[in-house]
Every structure is written in C-alpha cells, then in structure tokens.
Amino acid sequence: MKALQYTAYGHSPVVNDIPKPVPGPGEVLVRVAGAALNPLDVKIGGGYVQAYFPITFPSTVGTDLAGTVEQLGSGVRGWNVGDAVITRTDPTVGGAVAEYAVVPATSLVPAPTTIPLEAAAGLATAAATAWQAVSEIAALKSGQKVLVHAGAGGVGSFVVQLAHRAGAHVVTTASSAAAEIVRKLGADEVIDYTSVDFRAAVSDVDVVVDSVGGETEARSLDVLKPGGLLVSLPVPPDFERAAARGLRAEFVFHTSDADRLARVVEVANEGLDIVIDRTVRLSGAADAFDYLAQGHAKGKVIVQP
The missing domain is CATH 3.90.180.10 (Medium-chain alcohol dehydrogenases, catalytic domain)
Structure with missing residues (x-):
C-alpha cells in the first residue's frame, strides 16, 4: 500500500x-x-x-x-x-x-x-481541541465575549462555531478574504488582522482563544477584562505575565480521547x-x-x- x-x-x-x-x-x-x-x-x-x-x-x-x-x-x-x-x-x-x-x-x-x-x-484533532478549549477549559457561557484568533483556521473555525453555540458574542481575527467564511460560522464581529490592530477594535473580553502565539499572545492580554482568561493552543503561555496583570492563562495540551471525540461527533x-x-x-x-x-x-x- x-x-x-x-x-x-x-x-x-x-x-x-x-x-x-x-x-x-x-x-x-x-x-x-x-x-x-x-x-x-x-x-x-x-x-x-x-x-x-x-x-x-x-x-x-x-x-x-x-x-x-x-x-x-x-x-x-x-x-x-x-x-x-x-x-x-x-x-x-x-x-x-x-x-x-x-x-x-x-x-x-x-x-x-x-x-x-x-x-x-x-x-x-481540530474540533476536539476546540471543544477542549471552549467547553472544558473556558467553560464559555451565554453572554460572554470571546476573541478567537485565526477564526478561519483549522481549529479556529471550530472554536467560532462552538463559542456561537454556547451563546457567546464572538469576535474573530481573519483576513478580508476569509471574513465571509467566519461570519457564516457564527462570528458576530470580524477584525482584519492584516490592516487593523485588534487591540483598537475590541476590549473587555472574557476569553481569548489564541492559536497564533508569540506577539499575538502578549497583545491579547491588553483586551481582556480583569480576571479574564487567555487560552493558548500552540505553546504554553506566559503564565506569570498574565498573573501579574490579574489575568488567567491556560494551555490546551490535546491528547487522543475517544470519549471527547464521541461528544464532538454528537455535536x-x-x-x-x-x-x-x-x-x-x-x-x-x-x-x-x-x-x-x-x-x-x-x-x-x-x-x-
């Protein structure tokens, strides 16, 4: 074969x-x-x-x-x-x-x-990781505001949908070419990351789900409300930097889990x-x-x- x-x-x-x-x-x-x-x-x-x-x-x-x-x-x-x-x-x-x-x-x-x-x-992997981030770690609730970085990406596209299903107000970064895609998935606001600094477009966020890392992670702390949560997907976040600003940070280390995947299939x-x-x-x-x-x-x- x-x-x-x-x-x-x-x-x-x-x-x-x-x-x-x-x-x-x-x-x-x-x-x-x-x-x-x-x-x-x-x-x-x-x-x-x-x-x-x-x-x-x-x-x-x-x-x-x-x-x-x-x-x-x-x-x-x-x-x-x-x-x-x-x-x-x-x-x-x-x-x-x-x-x-x-x-x-x-x-x-x-x-x-x-x-x-x-x-x-x-x-x-992608949908199950999104489920882990949105439902298990963030436990996102109706009425909360969430910023999803790279909402048209493999994981981000599922995060947008699951956050929308949870009743959250969903803001996402995406290119202008992908704006219509993420809107159809349930995004309430789309920020064109190629031309706009997301910090100027959104604030008082309850949860940031970041699949980009690096400077995006650092800048995401600026838009979180006090006690807000940063959920990092690519690498462990700077926990100390977040804590020093009165914020929380979590890392999604995704592992194979048949029970979680079965729940994703139900959804x-x-x-x-x-x-x-x-x-x-x-x-x-x-x-x-x-x-x-x-x-x-x-x-x-x-x-x-």
Whole structure:
C-alpha cells in the first residue's frame, strides 16, 4: 500500500510503498477514506517536538483519519467489518495518511452521519481541541465575549462555531478574504488582522482563544477584562505575565480521547461545519504537507487515498 512518510527530521515527507498492516490483538484495520493534516504533523516532521512526540524513521504521517473497518484483530468486540469510524492515533505512532491504518479498537468512534466520511477526519484533532478549549477549559457561557484568533483556521473555525453555540458574542481575527467564511460560522464581529490592530477594535473580553502565539499572545492580554482568561493552543503561555496583570492563562495540551471525540461527533450530527481548504489525493500529499507548513490554510487539508 502507499503511505506518506517522514524519512528524516527536517525533510519533506514522501509517498512510499509499504506492506499493508495486520491488526494485532485489540486492534482494527481501517480502510482510510480520508486523513486530515494538522500543524502538529509539521512540527513532528521538523523535529520541533521530539521531547514530547519522538518517532522512528520511516514513520507514516498523520493522526486523524476516517474510514471503514476492514478487519478485526483477536478479542475485538463492538465493531463490525464495514462500520464507518473516525479516530485520532497517538502522534508517536501516526499512520493516518495511508491507504490502510491499524488502530486500537478503543480509540474508534462511530463517524458522524451528517458529514462525508472523508471530511469527517477533520474533526479528530481540530474540533476536539476546540471543544477542549471552549467547553472544558473556558467553560464559555451565554453572554460572554470571546476573541478567537485565526477564526478561519483549522481549529479556529471550530472554536467560532462552538463559542456561537454556547451563546457567546464572538469576535474573530481573519483576513478580508476569509471574513465571509467566519461570519457564516457564527462570528458576530470580524477584525482584519492584516490592516487593523485588534487591540483598537475590541476590549473587555472574557476569553481569548489564541492559536497564533508569540506577539499575538502578549497583545491579547491588553483586551481582556480583569480576571479574564487567555487560552493558548500552540505553546504554553506566559503564565506569570498574565498573573501579574490579574489575568488567567491556560494551555490546551490535546491528547487522543475517544470519549471527547464521541461528544464532538454528537455535536457534528446536530450541525457543525468543517471548513475544507482543499482535498488532495495521496499521490499529492507531500505537496499538501508543504502547503500546510506555510500556515495559510483556511480550514482543513484532507488527503484521500
């Protein structure tokens, strides 16, 4: 079978022919319908997160996949061949961007029925991270004001929707080209980050969800009301700097969690849009990986075998 693989840190991944995997005890072989690329995949391939997610080369790229159950390993109960499923694999294992993947049966969740199967892969990390940020860490409430940075991004697009569902007043930064996208997702106000300093456009914010980091994180403290919360997605925030200003800061360290993903699927079935920047075939996955690394994707990049 074909798979997109890292061959060395700092090198673009390549499509290789590798043996079709065989499920062991407690595992399931999934025929992949679609895999979603994430910024974490770029960080893993670049060697930036070796301390947290070491890999052994060659290693198949990707954690997020959707597909159908092809074969059951011994001892697996509760799943049948042909079931439509989604999952997020351990980042040190990867394996998503391939024609087939072996995953633990306990990591599987029934795929949503309202979304094309290949697109559902886009929920596994991005939507679940957004859920963690909005519902678990921020516990966003109706009437609160939230600023979402990069609202048209893979995670940001779900944060906007979940914050809107919670009844919050949603302000987001986005380019003018993406303004209509985020408005349709539920943004009440859109700030064009290419021409406007968001600090001049919004204030008295209860929660900032930041998927950008760096100077954006530092400047976000200026718009929070006393006791407000900064939720950081890319890296741990400067906790001491926030505390010194009477503010709170939290870091979303997202881990694979079937229970959380199942809740996300419930919400998706009730109505959750997946913004897809592009869908490519596996043969073009290396170029799609490099495109994602440039940081300008609006929504998810999906790879289909």
